[in-house]
Amino acid sequence: MTLISKVLASVGLQRKSDSVVKWTDERGMDGNVGAAGEHVSAHSSLGHSAVWGCANLISGTLSSLPFEVVRQTEDGIAEVAGTHPLHQVIYESPNYDQTALDFWDFMNLSLELWGNAYASVKRRGDKVVALYPVNPDLMSVRRREDGRLEYRWTDDGKPFNGLDRDVFHVRGPGGSPLGGMSTLRYGMQAFSSALAADRTVAGMFRNGLRPSALIKFKEWLTPEQRATTERLVEKYVGAANSGKPFIAEGGMEYDQVSISPEDAQLLETRLYSVEEICRFFQVPPVLIGHAGASTAWPTSVDQQVLMFTKFYLRRRVKRIEQAVRKQLLTPSDRAAGISARINMDGLLRGDSESRASFYQTMIQIGGMTINEVRKLEGRKPVEGGDVVRMQMQNIPLSETGES
Numbered sequence: 597m598t599l600i601s602k603v604l605a606s607v608g609l610q611r612k613s614d615s616v617v618k619w620t621d622e623r624g625m626d627g628n629v630g631a632a633g634e635h636v637s638a639h640s641s642l643g644h645s646a647v648w649g650c651a652n653l654i655s656g657t658l659s660s661l662p663f664e665v666v667r668q669t670e671d672g673i674a675e676v677a678g679t680h681p682l683h684q685v686i687y688e689s690p691n692y693d694q695t696a697l698d699f700w701d702f703m704n705l706s707l708e709l710w711g712n713a714y715a716s717v718k719r720r721g722d723k724v725v726a727l728y729p730v731n732p733d734l735m736s737v738r739r740r741e742d743g744r745l746e747y748r749w750t751d752d753g754k755p756f757n758g759l760d761r762d763v764f765h766v767r768g769p770g771g772s773p774l775g776g777m778s779t780l781r782y783g784m785q786a787f788s789s790a791l792a793a794d795r796t797v798a799g800m801f802r803n804g805l806r807p808s809a810l811i812k813f814k815e816w817l818t819p820e821q822r823a824t825t826e827r828l829v830e831k832y833v834g835a836a837n838s839g840k841p842f843i844a845e846g847g848m849e850y851d852q853v854s855i856s857p858e859d860a861q862l863l864e865t866r867l868y869s870v871e872e873i874c875r876f877f878q879v880p881p882v883l884i885g886h887a888g889a890s891t892a893w894p895t896s897v898d899q900q901v902l903m904f905t906k907f908y909l910r911r912r913v914k915r916i917e918q919a920v921r922k923q924l925l926t927p928s929d930r931a932a933g934i935s936a937r938i939n940m941d942g943l944l945r946g947d948s949e950s951r952a953s954f955y956q957t958m959i960q961i962g963g964m965t966i967n968e969v970r971k972l973e974g975r976k977p978v979e980g981g982d983v984v985r986m987q988m989q990n991i992p993l994s995e996t997g998e999s
Contacts, residue, residue, distance in 0.1 A: 628784055632792035636784045638709050638733070644790050646870040649884030650877035655704035658912060659697050661938050663687055663920075668933030677934060681723045682924055686936065690715075690727040702729045703766060707912070708877065711768030711776035714747070716758065722926050727764055737765075737774050745773065766919045783876040790869035811848060878908040905943065913938045962986040 628636050641647045665683035666674040677683055690699040699715075706713040710732035718726040734749040745760040768776025780787070817825065825848075867886075874881045880900040881887065920936040955972075958964040967981035 628781065629788070632785070632788040634788040634791040634795070636780055636787045636791070638780060640791060641709070641780060641787050644787070644794060644869075644873070646790065646873040646884060646886070647787065647877075650874060650879045651705055651708045653879055653883055654708055654877065654909070654912065655701050657909065657943075658704045658916070658938065659700035661940065661943070663696060663700065664937050664939055666935055666937045668935065674935070674937065680929075680934065681725070682920075682936075685724055685727060686920060686924075692726070694729075699727065699729060703916075704912075706732050707766060707768050707776075707915075709778070709780050711770065711778040713766040713768075714749075715764040716756070717762055717764050717924070724924050730763075739774065760923075764919070764923055766916055768915075779876055783873070786869065786872045786876060790873060793869060813848060878904075880904055905940070909940075913940065959985060960987040 634640070642651065663686045665677045665680045665686065667677040667680075668674055686696065688696055690696060694702075703713040703715065706729075712732050712735070714730040714732060714735050715727040716730055717724060718728070730749055730751070734751060736748045738746050738748075740746050745765075747756075747758050747760075747763040747765070749756050765775075767773075768778075770777040811825065811829070870884075870886045871881055874884065874886070880903065882900055883904060917936050917938055921930065925934055925936070955964070955969045959966065959969065962984045965982050965984055967977040970977055970981065
């Protein structure tokens with residue numbers, strides 16, 4: 597590798613002449629072990645409630661929003677191009693087996709965990725007719741000598757090989773042509789520590805009596821006495837036997853043990869792990885059921901939701917929209933003002949108060965008509981509802997008579 601190539605590689609770039617293989621190959625993730633000794637993979641990480649909550653919150657929110665193909669009119673208005681071939685693919689049915697929500701849920705979850713989302717593209721001429729998701733664990737990417745990207749994967753024992761035209765690739769953070777940065781890999785230490793803490797706590801509950809009490813004897817036990825004591829322990833161990841009166845005899849002493857400083861520190865570690873994981877996914881802890889530090893976030897949950905939407909979801913939405921526009925639309929489509937849009941207005945569907953306030957303001961300033969509001973709410977138009985109205989305020993006293 598030349599000096600120039602080494603310098604470019606240090607910042608995640610490369611020359612076209614360098615055939616770099618598997619820059620984003622995540623098939624070895626199951627072998628990654630953090631400093632805490634836990635294997636970090638998609639399967640193991642999703643077993644932690646904070647990872648599950650963050651990943652599903654983001655992927656579920658984005659996949660539930662309408663994904664539309666829009667056309668820019670001469671008036672500068674983006675209207676839905678429902679007749680465009682790609683609209684039905686990304687809005688309703690990407691393939692024979694999946695709905696749009698299922699497909700985008702998989703793609704967004706792949707982005708959050710692996711930093712890359714892949715789908716095999718089926719075309720009829722220049723027309724995209726289907727998108728089939730590919731597990732990032734199966735994918736390898738390289739730059740060919742001619743400058744094009746090549747994708748290789750295996751599914752059900754059958755190998756596949758395609759160029760950049762054959763694979764829809766949404767890249768996560770990092771911006772490299774070969775792929776984004778994997779949250780699983782860069783958050784490995786935090787995820788490993790969280791999984792280790794969960795495993796330790798589970799062991800404490802499994803062992804039942806061990807952290808809560810001590811049974812003392814002054815003398816060494818005979819084999820018969822030891823067997824009797826072990827049966828006694830089995831009788832009282834476990835949550836189901838909690839609260840039963842304990843009979844101490846034969847010189848036996850039973851001492852209750854309060855929570856140790858080590859155990860208290862373990863509980864604090866588990867709480868901190870949740871906040872650490874939320875930081876990796878850019879999710880306010882309150883949105884996954886964790887109160888977190890009250891001084892670190894806006895006091896209102898509504899403000900936290902707004903912050904999550906404005907600052908954390910915006911880049912994710914833009915990333916997917918631009919990937920669809922660049923890879924799935926033809927140059928003639930883009931020249932004609934065709935684009936893709938994830939309609940963020942869908943977030944207002946569950947908030948009737950905010951929706952009503954928005955409609956009221958838009959009608960008062962003349963931004964919308966009554967029938968436009970009724971259409972958005974799925975109601976029939978009314979007579980006279982197409983008239984643009986405007987509330988008059990702060991007018992001069994000399995014009996009150998005319999008004």
